[in-house]
Amino acid sequence: MQKIKKYLLLLAGIMLVAVISGCGGNYAVVDESKPVPITKPSGLPTNPKILIAYFSHSGNTELAAWQVQAAVGGELLAIKTAEPYPKDGQACGVIAKQELAENKRPLLAANLSDISRYETIFLGYPIWYKQAPLAVRTFLEAHDFSGKVILPFCTSGSDGIEQSLAAIRESAAQADMTTGLALHDIGNGKMQRLITSWLEGVRGEVDAFNKKRASDK
Numbered sequence: 001m002q003k004i005k006k007y008l009l010l011l012a013g014i015m016l017v018a019v020i021s022g023c024g025g026n027y028a029v030v031d032e033s034k035p036v037p038i039t040k041p042s043g044l045p046t047n048p049k050i051l052i053a054y055f056s057h058s059g060n061t062e063l064a065a066w067q068v069q070a071a072v073g074g075e076l077l078a079i080k081t082a083e084p085y086p087k088d089g090q091a092c093g094v095i096a097k098q099e100l101a102e103n104k105r106p107l108l109a110a111n112l113s114d115i116s117r118y119e120t121i122f123l124g125y126p127i128w129y130k131q132a133p134l135a136v137r138t139f140l141e142a143h144d145f146s147g148k149v150i151l152p153f154c155t156s157g158s159d160g161i162e163q164s165l166a167a168i169r170e171s172a173a174q175a176d177m178t179t180g181l182a183l184h185d186i187g188n189g190k191m192q193r194l195i196t197s198w199l200e201g202v203r204g205e206v207d208a209f210n211k212k213r214a215s216d217k
């Protein structure tokens with residue numbers, strides 16, 4: 001009897017270890033506070049009249065740009081400075097602050113030679129000290145945005161997009177601009193939903209701009 005008891009206890013122990021290690025091996029622990037990484041969309045039909053230009057330092061705005069691309073099928077353009085900003089947020093902040101104080105236009109690593117074939121331009125950026133990074137203004141000021149509609153979106157720690165829009169308007173004065181979208185502190189599921197409802201909301205604005213342009217001709 002003692003022997004059977006021992007055997008049963010040993011068996012139960014083995015089963016418990018198997019269950020615990022099985023849980024660890026088969027189930028990923030989901031950390032809700034961290035966005036699930038998504039991969040760059042591929043194989044989607046692209047719309048040659050839509051450009052999604054974005055600046056991203058630590059990847060959040062790039063994720064948002066990819067989600068916009070997945071929804072509207074435009075062509076992606078990463079705006080990059082010739083001199084990359086330090087990866088460290090604080091070190092990057094020191095440079096960004098200095099640039100803001102000097103109202104600089106940082107040189108870009110590359111730029112589009114021509115944006116004439118695009119009608120609709122999504123413009124994404126992170127909020128840096130309540131503003132768009134100045135590289136975005138370098139990009140805008142290098143091109144003619146007459147007859148184009150800009151749809152601005154940003155990612156941020158907490159700030160909205162409103163305070164950054166006056167500078168965007170100033171740098172692309174010829175463009176029409178829709179209501180912007182601010183994304184912050186959110187996982188991708190929510191990001192996608194917010195982008196979708198923003199796109200639905202601004203469709204009417206884009207149509208109205210296009211109608212007005214057609215009747216002005």
Ligand SMILES: Cc1cc2nc3c(=O)[nH]c(=O)nc-3n(C[C@H](O)[C@H](O)[C@H](O)COP(=O)(O)O)c2cc1C
Nearest residue numbers: 056057058059060061126129130155156157158159
């Ligand atoms: C230099 C710097 C300045 C920032 N300033 C602000 C700010 O004024 N308001 C805010 O809500 N978030 C601010 N943030 C947070 C970023 O806007 C946020 O992390 C954003 O999602 C980063 O986007 P990215 O990963 O595409 O670079 C700042 C971040 C950095 C690095």
